[in-house]
Amino acid sequence: MSTRKPATIAVRTGIESDTxxxxxxxxxxxxxxxxxxxxxxxxxxxxxxSGNPNRGLLEQTLFELESGxxxxxxxxxxSALNLWVTTFLGPDDLIVAPHDCYGGTYRLFNTRAQKGDFxxxxxxxxxxxxxxxxLAHKPKLLLIETPSNPLVRVVDIAQVCQQxxxxxxxxxxxxxxxxxxxxxxxxxxADFVIHSTTKFINGHSDVIGGxxxxxxxxxxxxxxxxxxxxxxxxxxxxxxxxxxxxxxLGARMRSHEEGATQILDYLKKHSLIERIYxxxxxxxxxxxxALKQQSGFGSMLSFEFAGNFxxxxxxxxxxxxxxxxxxxxxxxxxxxxxxxxxHRAMGEAALAEAGVSxxxxxxxxxxxxxxxxxxxxxxxxxxxxxxx
Ligand SMILES: Cc1ncc(COP(=O)(O)O)c(C=O)c1O
Numbered sequence: 001m002s003t004r005k006p007a008t009i010a011v012r013t014g015i016e017s018d019t020x021x022x023x024x025x026x027x028x029x030x031x032x033x034x035x036x037x038x039x040x041x042x043x044x045x046x047x048x049x050s051g052n053p054n055r056g057l058l059e060q061t062l063f064e065l066e067s068g069x070x071x072x073x074x075x076x077x078x079s080a081l082n083l084w085v086t087t088f089l090g091p092d093d094l095i096v097a098p099h100d101c102y103g104g105t106y107r108l109f110n111t112r113a114q115k116g117d118f119x120x121x122x123x124x125x126x127x128x129x130x131x132x133x134x135l136a137h138k139p140k141l142l143l144i145e146t147p148s149n150p151l152v153r154v155v156d157i158a159q160v161c162q163q164x165x166x167x168x169x170x171x172x173x174x175x176x177x178x179x180x181x182x183x184x185x186x187x188x189x190a191d192f193v194i195h196s197t198t199k200f201i202n203g204h205s206d207v208i209g210g211x212x213x214x215x216x217x218x219x220x221x222x223x224x225x226x227x228x229x230x231x232x233x234x235x236x237x238x239x240x241x242x243x244x245x246x247x248x249l250g251a252r253m254r255s256h257e258e259g260a261t262q263i264l265d266y267l268k269k270h271s272l273i274e275r276i277y278x279x280x281x282x283x284x285x286x287x288x289x290a291l292k293q294q295s296g297f298g299s300m301l302s303f304e305f306a307g308n309f310x311x312x313x314x315x316x317x318x319x320x321x322x323x324x325x326x327x328x329x330x331x332x333x334x335x336x337x338x339x340x341x342x343h344r345a346m347g348e349a350a351l352a353e354a355g356v357s358x359x360x361x362x363x364x365x366x367x368x369x370x371x372x373x374x375x376x377x378x379x380x381x382x383x384x385x386x387x388x
Contacts, residue, residue: 006065006181007250013061014243028240029053050228054239059211061246062201063220065180066193068213070220072227073234073242077176077196078104080210080232084172084194085109085141087226089118093140096121096131100354102149102174102196103343122350125155126285131163138167144190145174147290149328150302150338150362151355152177152277154286157293161189172212176200176329181253182296191215199329202245203252207238252331255367256299262370263363263377267303272315272381274304274359299365300328302338309358311384312337318380321373322363333366333373 004012014026021027029052034045045051059071074080085108089095097109099122106122113120121137123130125144135142142164146155161171172192173185179200185193195201197209214220227233234242264280267273279290280297290297305312316324322335326342336342339351339358346354365373 005250006179009061009064010246010249013064014057017057026054026057026243028236030236048236049231049233050224052236052239054236054243055234058234058239058243058246061243062195062197062211063213065246065249066175066213067180067184067186068193068215068220069217070224071211071213072220072223072232073197073239074210074212074227074232075234075238076208077194077198077210078108080194080196080212081105081143081174082108082112083223083227083230083232084192084212085112085118086230087223088141088170091116091118094119094121094137095141095143096123096134096137096139096169097143098122098145098148098155099124099350100148100151100153100356101143101145102176103338103345105143105145105174106343106350107345125160126153131160135163135167135169139164139169142169142171143174143194144171144185145176146183147177147279147286147298147300149177149300150277150336150343150360152279152284152298152300152302154279154284154290154294156286156289157183157185157188157190161191165189177300178294178296178298179249179253181250182257182298183294186213186215188293191219197242198327200253200256201249201329202242203249203329203331204245205327205330205332207241207245209234209238209242252367253296253299256329256365257296259367259370259373260297260299260301260363260365263365263373264301266374266377267301270381272306272311272384274306277302300362301365302360302362304357304359305361306359307384311387312359312361314387315380315384316361318383319376320379321368321376328362328364330364331367333368334364336362336364338362 063071109120170191173190193213278301
């Protein structure tokens with residue numbers, strides 16, 4: 001296992017690996033198929049759905065970053081989650097998922113469970129009683145999303161894995177918000193790590209992708225077989241682009257967090273903010289767990305807006321440096337209203353259950369100058385304050 005730090009793995013993996021022309025940066029292979037050296041002599045890559053040099057290199061980079069043994073890169077984060085459940089669940093098997101997970105994950109598991117593909121229980125994993133009750137059903141799989149989207153709730157990975165393993169439940173952690181730069185779930189006991197690489201891993205809001213990373217080679221083989229069978233794998237061009245984005249992962253994550261820290265300091269004092277959600281805040285539930293299992297707090301934060309709903313809309317509309325858009329983790333700053341955007345697929349009852357209110361706004365802090373971002377928030381708040 002590599003002892004190198006994530007920033008080094010992100011930059012160096014595959015550099016100078018081209019034996020034909022000695023290109024420093026590995027070239028892109030767009031070919032859909034590869035010649036057989038001789039009759040019956042199956043090459044490492046034969047057809048791009050099952051394997052491709054660019055996807056292989058991206059998989060290697062990702063599993064080395066997460067200290068895993070294998071990985072399957074998929075065409076989006078949702079298909080990574082779908083591949084995982086397809087590989088390991090049958091109609092009688094149960095998966096336990098967080099009640100406040102990403103809305104698309106909720107929709108995927110809920111819809112497939114309604115079709116009878118498997119059974120699902122959504123639980124508040126920070127509630128030990130609810131978790132123990134769910135595990136008493138001996139689920140085959142358990143998904144942790146920490147910090148969660150959008151309330152950045154923190155779940156104790158080591159503790160949940162230990163409890164889950166007692167009943168032979170395999171655990172995956174959706175590590176999209178922190179990346180291996182700030183959190184290494186496999187080292188804390190998880191069996192799989194899942195990413196929407198669309199977010200921080202690629203980091204430039206120009207490629208949709210996903211990955212399942214495994215602790216064992218056998219699980220990687222199982223996932224690769226199913227990935228090829230159902231056609232969930234990522235394309236060479238997307239893989240090339242994602243690896244290009246990964247090269248700067250260490251520097252980006254540090255810079256994102258620096259900006260978020262300054263913005264938090266500003267927001268904490270503002271009269272139009274009711275409550276802020278970020279794992280760095282001592283009053284945030286799970287702050288102590290974050291200190292234990294994360295090496296950084298990340299740059300995703302949410303807050304309850306203290307004005308009325310019309311004022312909230314005016315505030316969002318007045319912002320110039322925060323684009324009103326879904327997704328997260330890109331170089332550009334974004335603002336999102338989860339209840340009507342990313343999480344609307346959950347429906348009203350599930351949103352209420354997960355604590356996602358109409359007053360909640362989520363920020364993805366980008367890499368613009370933090371003072372410019374603060375000035376932008378200030379002028380947008382002032383539009384409301386001056387209106388009074
Ligand atoms: C935490 C998390 N997991 C998974 C996904 C799904 O990824 P994708 O949009 O790449 O399918 C998202 C998307 O926002 C997410 O935020």
